[in-house]
């Protein structure tokens with residue numbers, strides 16, 4: 001038997017109703033914050049991620065699905081392509097390619113699959129879905145303002161509240177400008193030199209390749225060492241410090257609670273200044289429901305003009321999972337309003353009636369005239385229909401139909417023209 005690839009999965013009904021509910025609320029919220037949708041390809045030139053996300057990151061170094069695309073003609077070169085592991089690099093590429101700076105400040109969102117070759121476990125998949133947004137534009141459009149950071153964070157708090165997710169915690173940090181980070185990295189490297197041999201294998205490697213990532217280590221034995229390392233907060237210069245203060249001030253003013261976490265560094269190299277994660281207690285080990293931050297130098301790193309930006313991506317799989325803890329998909333699923341049971345030879349008439357009722361926006365499940373009445377009742381009950389409507393020759397001729405409420409057992413005779421209104425009530 002052929003099965004779905006490890007780390008990928010099918011989303012089946014009724015769960016898909018929950019996914020659609022989430023995406024519906026997201027689109028509503030995005031509209032009120034004046035964000036518009038962007039869709040970029042799911043595969044891109046490998047170089048985009050190498051330059052955008054960073055060669056030294058786990059994502060690029062270990063987790064990408066990359067292949068060599070054969071050339072079709074001798075004149076054409078083969079090209080290294082990669083299934084997108086995230087969508088920020090793609091959005092910034094599109095920003096540059098389509099000169100979106102002409103539009104001033106761009107407020108964009110996306111919903112779609114991403115691919116990372118991670119070890120699959122609960123809440124971690126190789127194909128997973130992100131709901132993300134990016135605010136990007138020339139500095140003159142206000143893209144660098146702390147007001148944008150705070151607006152994005154407040155929008156996220158609103159979105160989670162609207163979805164009924166209450167137990168979230170916003171962890172906030174400033175990772176500084178790229179120059180500040182260079183100095184901080186040096187300080188970290190220096191501080192790690194005498195102690196790194198006592199740390200886990202990952203930390204030993206990172207101490208030289210990417211010292212910032214040491215701060216992300218979860219190994220209990222390493223924690224006392226990490227706690228004693230220099231803090232990024234002490235390496236922020238006036239501009240970054242003021243920017244961070246302003247973000248915190250607005251958040252406090254609008255009533256969005258946050259926790260400062262000077263060890264929050266994120267797994268992608270493009271971040272500058274504000275970095276954040278929302279965690280959710282009920283999710284277990286993979287408890288980051290979303291992450292994001294500023295990436296003021298990303299456009300330039302990809303060969304574009306200066307274009308400060310900030311954004312986030314929600315792990316939709318995890319978001320849906322945290323909703324499943326409380327509600328079931330059933331509560332957002334619209335069950336059939338009516339099941340039409342066609343008597344022998346009445347498939348055509350039943351279809352005609354179904355067409356009429358669906359035009360009134362009723363959810364109709366259409367039976368089959370090969371079913372006996374008993375089987376129709378069973379099918380209607382299984383479908384969760386509210387009413388069953390019998391369509392036989394007598395009914396069609398008289399223009400009056402037997403409509404039975406499956407929950408109460410009450411049956412009434414209803415003229416054809418009154419059916420939509422009766423079924424809705």
Ligand code: HAM
Nearest residue numbers: 086088124125128288289290291292293311312313315
């Ligand atoms: P990220 O932190 O790598 O950031 O991913 C964002 C979210 O995607 C995570 O918090 C998590 O919920 C979800 N996620 C990541 N990997 C997996 C996986 N293997 N299975 C299930 N869910 C996963 C980014 O991707 C950045 N592009 C976010 C961003 C946008 N920063 C600025 N703009």
